[in-house]
Amino acid sequence: MSKSHNPSINPSLIAHSLLPENQETPIHFIKSDIIDPKLFYRRNHFSYPMLTTSSYWLSVNGLVEKPRLFTLQEMLTMPSKTIKVVLECSGDKRYLFVPKAFGDQWQKGAISQGYWKGVPLRTFLDLAGIKAGAKEVVVEGYDYGKRTDSDRVYTFSRSLPLEKALHPDTIIGYEYNNQPIPFKHGYPLRLIVPQWYAMASVKWIKQISIIDSEFKGPFQSTDYVYYPNKENEAGSFPVTTINVNSTIQKPLDMNVLNTGKHFISGISWTGKGVISKVEVSTDGGKSWSEANIITQNKGSYEWSSWVFDWSVMEKGEYTIMSKATDSYGRSQPSIPFWNQKGYGYNAVDKIKVKIE
Amino acid sequence: MSKSHNPSINPSLIAHSLLPENQETPIHFIKSDIIDPKLFYRRNHFSYPMLTTSSYWLSVNGLVEKPRLFTLQEMLTMPSKTIKVVLECSGDKRYLFVPKAFGDQWQKGAISQGYWKGVPLRTFLDLAGIKAGAKEVVVEGYDYGKRTDSDRVYTFSRSLPLEKALHPDTIIGYEYNNQPIPFKHGYPLRLIVPQWYAMASVKWIKQISIIDSEFKGPFQSTDYVYYPNKENEAGSFPVTTINVNSTIQKPLDMNVLNTGKHFISGISWTGKGVISKVEVSTDGGKSWSEANIITQNKGSYEWSSWVFDWSVMEKGEYTIMSKATDSYGRSQPSIPFWNQKGYGYNAVDKIKVKIE
Structure with missing residues (x-):
């Protein structure tokens, strides 16, 4: 009776749904301030997209002097920066609301942190040339599907006001913790918007469009909006900055x-x-x-x-x-x-x- | 843009604590009526015990005609039975109590099911010869440690009234789903007590003792007791049969x-x-x-x-x-x-x- 058994014990993600995949980190067991991809919470609106990176390019279009396509190779030659960022889902801690709010019952672990390396979004906008009248920058992901409230198919798209899009720390990320971004977290390119809840940090970027109006996609004007009244939409305003x-x-x-x-x-x-x-x-x-x-x-x-x-x-x-x-x-x-x-x-x- | 990405998605256990290990199954994702050891909830009072099976034997002692030691090899030659059993932790769904009850906040997944093969406990008791005056059968596990309410070291031990111990379906299990019992679930031998909450199904059995009194160990008379009154111990009674x-x-x-x-x-x-x-x-x-x-x-x-x-x-x-x-x-x-x-x-x- 002497051999020491030391079976491996690891906390894993807590699954809310699998299709689309929504799993959170058991926050109480996070020992590091850099979250490994294995423990990085996963928040998806749709199935994982299908894409190959052999023919991948980043399209910048809309209200610009000259629409541009950038290859990944080109991006790697541009001046980059690395920032340590908290990404938090705006539904983090939803399970604590009384009365309960509908949606996945995220506990306290829809939050992550790590080093993101990329090129400022501003660099691409400057190279394309922003035209007068530009108001917002729409970033569209490759992920798409139906919503419960409509029969249409939507891609996951979000806009930023021009000022936030031009902030030098709003980057098009291509590395996470010195590695290519893990597929489930946006490979090959993910928008990283520090200080905003993570719905703004669009994964699997398909294209970037400059527009002269307010973007009205369902993930902008239906979801990710605070509706403080139970019965109606009075007093609503968009979800943006992370709360203390x-x-x-x-x-x-x-x-x-x-x-x-x-x-x-x-x-x-x-x-x-x-x-x-x-x-x-x-x-x-x-x-x-x-x-x-x-x-x-x-x-x-x-x-x-x-x-x-x-x-x-x-x-x-x-x-x-x-x-x-x-x-x-x-x-x-x-x-x-x-x-x-x-x-x-x-x-x-x-x-x-x-x-x- | 054509290659299909199909990253593996699996729900894992939900961790409540790691030392001792207490993790539950995400019950909503159980598709089978036979739980794989990977998804089998883990409920421990102490660290995993140290034991080798090269020199393992099962001791049956106390109020018997002849104390006996059984080797694993001997057990395999005895008449066995296989039963499909629900094991449910008595703390399952604890998180739903209002007001909340102290202890690990088990959600709905401290429950499992599978095929257990073993030899009826009765067989061993009959071979040792139960003496007159016998009242309870104490089963002791190899796991031990301190409790928060005492400085003493305890092993995990539980008793059964003679009648339940002699029930033909109360077995000393040695296989789970046609495999040796997984280490975390009691290898090499685990008592299986159908219809009772799973604290009765003692893991890593060390010895079996017949006694002429009521066993008073802390996992019998302090824990696993219903105390219906918030302020005192009035009206308390032991946890036994699984509720509908x-x-x-x-x-x-x-x-x-x-x-x-x-x-x-x-x-x-x-x-x-x-x-x-x-x-x-x-x-x-x-x-x-x-x-x-x-x-x-x-x-x-x-x-x-x-x-x-x-x-x-x-x-x-x-x-x-x-x-x-x-x-x-x-x-x-x-x-x-x-x-x-x-x-x-x-x-x-x-x-x-x-x-x-």
């Missing part, structure tokens, strides 16, 4: 722990500025103390990891909360901003534990 | 579907008799219709698969429910039986969908 947010990674909700010292740890992120403060409460929000930020996201687009030392000697039930604040003074609210489709959940993160 | 239950596998909770025909499908199971009826409601419980049972569990210990044809033409929100009844007349209750540790959840299964 935090997630407690350890301990787990409803865990039973013993008395003594525990580390409470997690991550915080924002789509505006940087995380300036993370506060933790172990008494259900009555009192708050600052957590220690371990990795500070100085001016970049990454998340901040934090830890909080907790000594607990008294047995009982405890509600632990985390609240992040960013350099624009935005803090996580106590009450979530409810909306019909369940986007942008960012209320104070909350778990319960029992000490025995 | 059902799970809707399709559609998923909070799915958005289109108008037309849909199949509502799922499974039902019970620890007493067989499933005699499954009813489905698509109007939140106002009216019920019988579902078609596809695989009837005639006298065995397996689950019943069922399907219900649903034609829906009117857009809106629908609450779909399933309610199983067994041949002992037990039906799933509307209101769950709340208990401190969150065992045995079996209220009517319920999901919501939106038709658009």
Whole structure:
């Protein structure tokens, strides 16, 4: 009775649907600030597209001086940049809304982070020559299919206002973590729009079109819109910038722990500025103390990891909360901003534990 | 643009904790009535034990005429039986209790089914010779460790009343689905107790002891006990027989579907008799219709698969429910039986969908 058995134990993605594939990362088990493709959450509207890269080119057209086609080889010769970016699905944490919002019940793991390398979108727009009257840039993916609300076939297409499209950090990515982009995450080219929820970061780019109007595709004007009223569309506005947010990674909700010292740890992120403060409460929000930020996201687009030392000697039930604040003074609210489709959940993160 | 990409898509286990390993099956994606070890939920109280099978023997001792040691080779020569059994963790569906119960927040996938082959426990007890005064049979596993509520080291041990231990279908299993039992599920020997929640089916059996008293180990008298009162232990009683239950596998909770025909499908199971009826409601419980049972569990210990044809033409929100009844007349209750540790959840299964 002596041989050591050490069977491999790995957390895998949590499946919401398989066709299209929608799976999330078990956020509590993320130990690195660079997410491996195996653990990168997968969010699709349609089946995976069919495409070959032997004859692949990037088309830039519409309201331009000269429509252009770029080959992948050409792109590799252009000035590139590498940015560390949080990508978060706007439906992340949807399962927490009360009343529940329809759609996949994403828990806290529709979020990822890694290094994206690519060429600024602006470079391509400048080479094609933006004409006067240009208003938005539409990026279309190769993925397509039917929606439940229509019999038409749509591709996944999204627009950016000209200003965001011209931001030097809005890039056409071709590498993720020093490798070609994994197929499921947009190979060969994916738009990367830092600070916006990830529906803007279109995968499998087919073409880029400059238009003089407001784009009205269903993923722009039906989905990815906040509808704050349950019964009608009054007060609706588009989903764009990532809300300031935090997630407690350890301990787990409803865990039973013993008395003594525990580390409470997690991550915080924002789509505006940087995380300036993370506060933790172990008494259900009555009192708050600052957590220690371990990795500070100085001016970049990454998340901040934090830890909080907790000594607990008294047995009982405890509600632990985390609240992040960013350099624009935005803090996580106590009450979530409810909306019909369940986007942008960012209320104070909350778990319960029992000490025995 | 013609090559077909068909990346492999598989749902994996949902991880609650890794040390000890506790992962569940995404129940909605189970297509077979025989669960592959890769998708078999994993429920552990401690780290995986260290053991070699080159020197393995099964010890039967205590209140017997003659303590015995059995080798694995010897066991293979004894009359065996193969039974198709549902194993369900008593914490399955714990996440549905309101107020929430502490412990791992198992969703609906701490359940499995497959063919177990082994020798009746009774055979070993008869060979050792049960002495007068025998009351319970204690089965001890090789897994051990500390609990949060004590500094002592415990092995995982459970007892059965003599009557259940002598039931001809209570077996010492050595094969699962025609293969040696997977290590994570109890290799080389696992007790299989049909109709009881799976804490009784002790893995990695170390020894079997007959005693003349009530066994009081912590996994018998502290855990796996129903405590119906939040504040004290009044009215407590042990967890044993599986409650009549059902799970809707399709559609998923909070799915958005289109108008037309849909199949509502799922499974039902019970620890007493067989499933005699499954009813489905698509109007939140106002009216019920019988579902078609596809695989009837005639006298065995397996689950019943069922399907219900649903034609829906009117857009809106629908609450779909399933309610199983067994041949002992037990039906799933509307209101769950709340208990401190969150065992045995079996209220009517319920999901919501939106038709658009």
